[in-house]
Amino acid sequence: MRTNSRLFWILAGFFVLADIVYIVWSILYSGEPLATKPAGGEASKVEWVGTVGLGLTAILAGLIAFYLGRANAAAGGVLPEDRTDGNIEDGDGEQGTFSPWSWWPIMLAASAALVFLGLAVGPWIALIGAPIALISLVGWVFEYYRGYFAR
Secondary structure, X not given: OHHHHHHHHHHHHHHHXXXXXXXXXXXXXXXXXXXXXXXXXXXXXXXXXXXXXXXXXXXXXXXXXXHHHHHHHHHOOOOHHHOOOOOHHHOOOOOOOOOOOOOHHHHHXXXXXXXXXXXXXXXXXXXXXXXXXXXXXXXXXXXXXXXOOOO
16 A cells, blocks of 8 residues: 555656646647737636646545555554465455345435436436435435344
8 A cells, every 4th residue: 555655646746747837838838929919918828727637636646645645554564465475365354244135225226327317317307216315325224223134
């Protein structure tokens, strides 16, 4: 994970450098020579969509690098997947509780499909899918509180 963090820091630096180059390039190539200045306007303009996009990409890479660095520090040592002599079974542990018998994820996926279909086709379909999605989400969250599998 330490290597991944370093790679993302390098990537963030690359995007900052690319953003600076993009800004300079868009100022130099604004469609008009620098010597001619239109009346009341600037001769060189920054192209904001690419500038903001590259800047946000640099920020995203920096956030991922920061998170990976903090996760590596919190792990307290070398993880089994980072060791060259590590085996597959060294990294297994508790992954969580899964419900193979549950129908709620299928209902939630179908209702989410209805909501997105409603956004694409007609809002009335989304109005049908939204309450079903809410019921399915509540059912999935609280499925262990009632019935045979209650805890």
